Amino acid sequence: MEIIAHRGAALDAPENSLEAFERAIEQRAHRLELDVHLSADGVAVVSHDPTTARCTDRDLTIATSSLEALREARLPNGEALPTFDELCAKVRARIALDVEIKATDPRVVAAVLESLRRFELLDGALITSFETSVLAEARRLGYRGRLGLLAGSRSWNPRQRLFELWPLARAARFGADAIALHHRLTLPVHRAATSAQNMRLYVWMTLDDELAPPEARALAYRRAVNLRPDGIIAARISELREIVSGARS
Numbered sequence: 001m002e003i004i005a006h007r008g009a010a011l012d013a014p015e016n017s018l019e020a021f022e023r024a025i026e027q028r029a030h031r032l033e034l035d036v037h038l039s040a041d042g043v044a045v046v047s048h049d050p051t052t053a054r055c056t057d058r059d060l061t062i063a064t065s066s067l068e069a070l071r072e073a074r075l076p077n078g079e080a081l082p083t084f085d086e087l088c089a090k091v092r093a094r095i096a097l098d099v100e101i102k103a104t105d106p107r108v109v110a111a112v113l114e115s116l117r118r119f120e121l122l123d124g125a126l127i128t129s130f131e132t133s134v135l136a137e138a139r140r141l142g143y144r145g146r147l148g149l150l151a152g153s154r155s156w157n158p159r160q161r162l163f164e165l166w167p168l169a170r171a172a173r174f175g176a177d178a179i180a181l182h183h184r185l186t187l188p189v190h191r192a193a194t195s196a197q198n199m200r201l202y203v204w205m206t207l208d209d210e211l212a213p214p215e216a217r218a219l220a221y222r223r224a225v226n227l228r229p230d231g232i233i234a235a236r237i238s239e240l241r242e243i244v245s246g247a248r249s
Helices: 018-026 084-091 106-118 132-140 158-165 168-173 188-196 214-226 237-248
Strands: 002-006 031-038 044-046 096-101 126-129 146-151 178-182 200-204 231-234
Touching: 002 018, 002 237, 018 031, 018 084, 031 084, 031 106, 044 084, 044 106, 084 096, 084 106, 096 106, 106 132, 126 132, 126 178, 132 146, 132 168, 146 168, 146 200, 168 178, 168 188, 178 188, 188 200, 214 231, 214 237, 231 237
Parallel strands: 002 031, 002 231, 031 096, 096 126, 126 146, 146 178, 178 200, 200 231
Antiparallel strands: 031 044
């Protein structure tokens, strides 16, 4: 079972910062999860949100801003917004990646794959997205590695709720060989079904989930571990590691 650092050690350092990724490696995460958008000039940038307002000292829309402008924004620790290439160069040969592609511009898929190849991180990479068009584009470009459909939203739309109850069919239709479900949506039947279909199952938590009191966090971690997924995407790496170790003993 992989412990996958959600936006790095995102509760110990600014999320999706090089510092957060370095701390995750120090805490012995198996894989780094990160989010990618595309700048106006076609550069893959590491950021969860489509704008820089929440995480930096200025409000820029990534898709309509040049890399030069984006690099002027500063995270709370003083770092510039990292490019995907910067991250790959920093972690090369040290840890595997879980790249969540946020942007739907097909150029971002090509940019991510090219960087993963160039920095020798393609083998063993996991690429995920909520967008089926991103998954289809990755397969169209010849990517044969691990590809996951994400599910988990606050929407009460009946069609969305039905999809999130059982996302396996849509995942397979668009070439995914994994699903990543919010921990509250994940049931033992998902583990049984993904195993039967030779798919991987990942469970993820929001950062808000991990701001719950310690007892509530521990309960959520234990439930996730007991589902026996292939990996858990969480930011409190050391806490989760203790529970995973306890389940094995």
